[in-house]
Structures are given as C-alpha cells and as structure tokens.
Amino acid sequence: MKFIVTNNDYVRDKFKDILKVDFVEGEGGGEPTTYLPVLLHIRDLVHAGYKLLTHPLSGSIKPNETPYKSVIMEEGKALDEYSLSLIEGAIATMQKFQDIEKTPNWLPRVLDDFKVVDLSLMENTILKLGHF
Numbered sequence: 012m013k014f015i016v017t018n019n020d021y022v023r024d025k026f027k028d029i030l031k032v033d034f035v036e037g038e039g040g041g042e043p044t045t046y047l048p049v050l051l052h053i054r055d056l057v058h059a060g061y062k063l064l065t066h067p068l069s070g071s072i073k074p075n076e077t078p079y080k081s082v083i084m085e086e087g088k089a090l091d092e093y094s095l096s097l098i099e100g101a102i103a104t105m106q107k108f109q110d111i112e113k114t115p116n117w118l119p120r121v122l123d124d125f126k127v128v129d130l131s132l133m134e135n136t137i138l139k140l141g142h143f
Contacts, residue, residue, distance in 0.1 A: 016056070017081035018049050018084035021130045026137070037078075042122060045114050046080035047105050053082055053091065054098045062087040063094040064140070067101035069134050076100075077125040078117075081133045083140070 014031035017023055023032045024070065035052050038045035045130055064083040068074065090118075094106070 013085045017077040021126045022081045043078040060087045062091040074105040079129040
C-alpha cells in the first residue's frame, strides 16, 4: 500500500480521501519550523520495513528554506538499504543546512507559498506515478 508522509496540511487535505496520509504535526502542535520531524518519522518507517518511492529532498528548495515536506512511501517486506541510505543522507543534509543557517521565521503568506509549492510537487508526482 502506498501512502504520503507530510507535515503540510494542504497535502493532507487534498489527498486524504484518495491515499493514506501519515500527518506529522509541527513542534508543539503548531506550524513546523523545519521538516526534520518528517525525515525522522520516515527513518523510523524505513527501519520498520517501509520503502521510499520519492526522494526526501525532492524539489529545488533548500532544506533550510521551507518547513514543509511530503514524501510517498510504500509497505515493504524487509529493511530497504537504498531507502535507509536516502533518508540518512537527507537527515545529514538537513542538519548541515540548519547548521549553516536556520530556517527563517517566515510570515504566514510566505508559509502559505511553501505549502502550495509542496502540494504542487506532490500533485505532479502522484500524476506521474499513476495513482489516479
């Protein structure tokens, strides 16, 4: 079974009736400051045997610019070494970028733009993967 892991409520609301959506709340239940919790959740899922279908750093937005991320995964039968390598690399990259410069405390209208970009990436990916 394929599903989406996201911290973007636009993605959750758009796809919740079509695909399973694993929604990761922001720190303290509010807006996220980074998408590191999404990556850590994905790593836990990979360790539990799930497999990445999309790259955790897809898109052209740097990990320290946007606080939103959506990734497609599927159930697996065992630890997928490739998925583990991808997610571990993504976590290291996120941490490296955060060490250089933290994600800004964006205004709500900018956060909205990042949500729309993430949603658009997910819509295009799902269409290309043929889930509709």
